[in-house]
Amino acid sequence: MNMKNYIHFIVFLITTIFFSQINAQEAKGKVIDNDGLPIPSVNVVNQNSKSSTATDLDGSFSISAKVGDKLKFSMVGFETITLLASTSFLNVTLLEVSKILDEVVVVGYGTKKKGAITGSVSQIKSADILKNPGQSAIQSIQGKAAGVNIVTNDEPGANPTIVIRGLGTILGARSPLYVIDGVESTSLNGLSANDIASFDILKDASSLAIYGQKGANGVVIVTTKKGKKGKVTISYDAFYGQKDILKKVKMADSYRYAYYNNTALGSSSFYNFNQPVNTNWLDEITRKGEVTNNAISISGANDMISYYLGVSNYTEKGILLGTEFKRNNIVNKNEYKFSEKFKVTQFVSLSIADNTPKPLSAFTNAYKQSPIVPVRYANGRFGAPLVNPLTGLNDITGQVMNNVGNPVAQLFNTYEKNKNVTLFGSLGAELKLINNLKFNTNFGATADWGKGYTFTPNRELYLTQNPSLNADDYAIQRPKDPINTLQQRRSDSYIWNWDNFLTYKKDFGLHNLTVVAGMSRTTSNNGEVLNGTRLNVPEQTNYWYLDISNQNNIIAPGSVVSNNHSNPRVSIAYFTRLEYEYNNKYLLSGSIRREGISVFQGDKKWGVFPAISAGWIVSNENFLKDVKIINSLKIRAGYGEVGNGNGPSFNNITFSNIQYPFGINPVSQPGNYVRNAVDPNLTWETMKEFDFGLDFTILNNHLTGTIDYYNRKADDIILPLSIPKVLSEENVFINSGVVTNKGLEFTVRYDNKIGDNFNYYVGGNFSTNKNEVSEITSPYFRNLPGSGNTNNGEYTKLVKLGAPLGSFYVFELLGYNSDGEPIFNEMVDGIAGLNDNDRINAGSYIPTYTYGINIGMNYKNFDFSVDTYGVGGNKIYNGKKAQRFVGENVESAVLDNFWTPSTPNALNPKPFNAVPRPSTYYIEDGSYLRINNITLGYTVPKIMNTIDKVRIYITATNPFIFTNYSGFSPEISGSDNGNPLQGAGIELDAYPTNKSLLFGVNASF
16 A cells, blocks of 8 residues: 555544544533432433433443434423433433423413312413314314313304303393403404413402402403524424314205295195296305415514514415405414513514304205205396296296295305404513512503404395396386495404513512402493494495484485484403412412402492412322322412402483473473483392312323312392382393202323323313202292394293293103194193293203313324314204294104104104194203314424424314204204303204314424
8 A cells, every 4th residue: 555545544434433533422410300309210202213222220321313303301200301412411310290380370460380279270282272273273272171161162252151150140241251362352353363471361250359340251361472592493384274064954955945835835736846947056155165374473582582473374265155255363462571670571463354254044044945946047136035836946937935035145145344453462571679589560452442343235136036027027017125334333442451460479488478469440331323224335345334424315315324323331340369379288378359340330239259278289298198099289278258249231221202281271392201220239149159179190200180070159149120200211230040050070090101202182071050040039020031032023032030040941752643743841830721831941052071182192203193172061943943834844853753643653753834832842962072182193204403393294174073953953052152141052043063184384494
């Protein structure tokens, strides 16, 4: 080997050794627990090279790794963490799973460690919120918190209804209080789920009493995301999906329709069995829906500032033809730390929503309209329910066979658009006055501006029912009716709250003391609504505007303008809370709130509401130290009182015009008189609740759970009383009732792993609720009929002593007589003859139990999860079926089992065309179990240092439902947010539950 080759060899050898050293670096370090003790046998896996090792008795480890490789540290009983390999010695601290009890939970005017909570609080984090994508984040957590009943609404732009631990008010507001980074609200204000870090749901009175009357229906504290120290993080989340109706109702086809109605009419030839038209109306008014969501955020922090900026866009094309919804969100959250003693937090959210709704009665009309009616005739006119009695076929010049409109024409001739701009935010500051004492002030406000129009082509709607006529005929037959009507609206509303409080926190050896004291003011119900109507406007949309002036009626006779301003509701409160811990074993918390609200009179404005709770961490006692199966065990109990002054203003005085005669020869003079009396003693409804709970972690920290029992009593329920007319022409509102809710809640979750690559969990929750109107004190109160009518002006609901709210009171169907006609129990009141006193309680729409099951697993880069939700013990009134009148369609299933002389025990009556009475025939079991979502995800291996994570997933939302209910959906909240006296639980003009298939991506840089 010559010198030149020798030099080349040496260079090659050195180079090989150099690169082999680079590619064979070792990462060294030590793993300790939270107390600084070494942890042996910890699994250390290089996720890049898949090599692994374990720590020795001293907790030390050494593993082959390049700089930047991901090292995963895991061991049963400890959190699993991932760190980046480096050339420096790695000091790794693993937190015991039981130490997760030290995680922070947000409570009223402060935070507490999860392990120190003495009330009933459920926390749901971002990962669970985003797992079930939806237009509302609340809808995404359905089935994930015991005692929280969420009724979803899949209509584009609609909000779900949430009830926490049962319904405790009849006329008052039913929504929980939302506190979004210090901003008080009755909804999420269009906040995107992508910007939410966690929900903390305060369920019992001892937890939420510090919020006073605003929290009488529960409190949902929403914490939005914020920047974290380290490099700037950019996140992008997106999904696209298609929607369809989860459960369809099969209606009779043309042949079976003719057969049923001929039988009802006692004729074999009125309707021809050989119909040339067989319209499936549900298919004609629906389509494949589409949903798209894009969200991007940028966040970061350093020692002086934390920042987060999120922008998102959500669009949906609904399954009902013409329905569309679009929402754009911008969220900004910053925290400025000016010194160790002073910091300022700013949060602002802007939501812009555009909604194009269509009348939901189109679903009811599609259910009832005859299949022999064509969508359009050959001349292009919309089909109408007309039949030629000679041919038995639909004929444009035939006679009317029913009063149902053409649902396609209904959608085609409905023009409505709405736009809402919601701006809300908060500005807060924290100042450390002295050691252990700090002062916080937070101002939050929400402003909402809405505008919209509805254009009604009256002439065209008339012609759809009379297809043989034309525009000239309309002018002759309806000379006083407008050609069209334009209704426009403008609205604005404002709400603000200002909280100021001091917090003193001090550790005295084994003693820990926290005291909070402050005041709060809220002004709500401050808004204005402007409505205007014009007649006979140009049909071009660019001319659809209103001239809101005194000349308006001259320009367009019949025009109307109305302007209403609501009365602001002011609440002022003073509060204090004391929390005491001893030796991490004994916990005590107490609060008191004195609050005044402007809706009541005199000293009835003010109320004092106390709360107290205690906890005992039994697992920290010496006698349980050696019980290995128990990792943590806490017993807690609490009692609290919360006022409720929400809802309409019960002290308003109404006037009516009247003519007063004066003089010897009386001449009528215009005047007014008071229509209603006002009870000066009217005051708060007061919710009083006792809660007993048990929190545990067992089986080497694998199994965690919570058990709660609650007994909630709402005193002084406000009821309207009908008193002698000489005292008050209209109802008088007084405190005269008690509503109780009692129940059990159980939550459990099991986490474990098999090997290094497979982790799984199985969780579930179950809760019961018994609701009852347990006391009514006024002798003037009998029953309160609901306004959720189904047909012929007959009510179906009553508020009645001893029964749950939302109970259906209908006639009991005993069977059918020899002619196949319904037989009702007319002896309920002991008197022959059917009357309203013969109605029976057929059940309530409020579930007596709810439950959820959650399953998830991870294998290497794959993740899979299934979430379910179910309810039971509730009833649904099939309002569509109960509204069937002459000549309307019928469900195909009815024709499979109806009364004939040879089948006298059939489930359904003989074919009929009379107006049905509300009866148990239309009451159905509302229980269901639904698979809320099935998700399969895959995290792409890291291919670039600038990309932290890329995960792709597919989600089936609401793919399956198991129910005996025969209608479209057993989830019916009604149009008034679950009002027990109105449409809740009555399926009529309701949007069907959707199923969807979504494809999405989560990426961070």
